[in-house]
Amino acid sequence: MAEFATIARPYAKALFGLAQEKNQIESWLGGLKELASVVQQEKVAAFIEQPEKSASDKVEALAGLVGLSNPNLKNFVSVLAEQKRLQILPEVYAQFQDLTLALNHTKRAVIYSAYPLSDAQLKDLTADLQKRFGTNLEAVTKVDPELIGGVKVEIGDQVLDLSLQGKLNALYTAMTN
Numbered sequence: 001m002a003e004f005a006t007i008a009r010p011y012a013k014a015l016f017g018l019a020q021e022k023n024q025i026e027s028w029l030g031g032l033k034e035l036a037s038v039v040q041q042e043k044v045a046a047f048i049e050q051p052e053k054s055a056s057d058k059v060e061a062l063a064g065l066v067g068l069s070n071p072n073l074k075n076f077v078s079v080l081a082e083q084k085r086l087q088i089l090p091e092v093y094a095q096f097q098d099l100t101l102a103l104n105h106t107k108r109a110v111i112y113s114a115y116p117l118s119d120a121q122l123k124d125l126t127a128d129l130q131k132r133f134g135t136n137l138e139a140v141t142k143v144d145p146e147l148i149g150g151v152k153v154e155i156g157d158q159v160l161d162l163s164l165q166g167k168l169n170a171l172y173t174a175m176t177n
Contacts, residue, residue, distance in 0.1 A: 004091040011088070012095035015076055022072065025100055029093075031073045034066040036093035039086060048086045055081035062086070106136040112144040112152040114163070129153060129160075 019028040038044050044065070048058050058081045059074065068074050080086050101108055109129060111117070117125070126139045133155060144152070147163035 004088050008088045008091035008095055012092045016096055016099040018072060028073060029096060029100055031068060031070060032093040032096055035062060036090040038062060038065050039089045058086060101138060106138055107155050109137040109139045110154045111139055111141045112147060113141060114145055114147040114149050116143055117141055
């Protein structure tokens with residue numbers, strides 16, 4: 001996936017710059033989200049991988065599936081199709097989303113917990129994390145029963161592991177070294 005991130009970065013930055021110039025960041029973010037989800041569907045992924053289909057056929061099919069009417073986004077999809085890079089659309093969307101959050105001085109946090117968090121717990125945890133990292137956060141939660149207890153937080157490339165599994169792993173490492 002790191003390879004897709006490297007390939008997608010210049011595309012996402014260029015598209016974000018154009019969206020910012022045209023003052024259409026939010027609407028393009030929605031269009032990219034739809035495109036990214038469609039491209040991840042098994043049948044669509046198989047279709048865009050077919051070498052006998054032309055780039056324009058692939059663009060028209062994707063545009064038809066999501067009802068893409070914006071000429072700039074359609075042109076962007078055409079560029080990706082001509083470069084045979086339609087499969088990076090989900091990563092382009094993720095990076096476009098990160099650029100949008102950065103514009104608003106916000107970062108995305110993924111909070112893993114052993115059990116589902118209540119709204120109050122999530123609110124308190126997010127407030128504590130915002131103080132700790134000194135930035136606004138948009139939090140997404142995921143349940144990971146392997147953590148046993150506690151939470152693990154990923155913000156960009158930073159990881160804060162406060163889980164019981166993380167503490168057990170640290171104890172094991174200390175005892176074996």
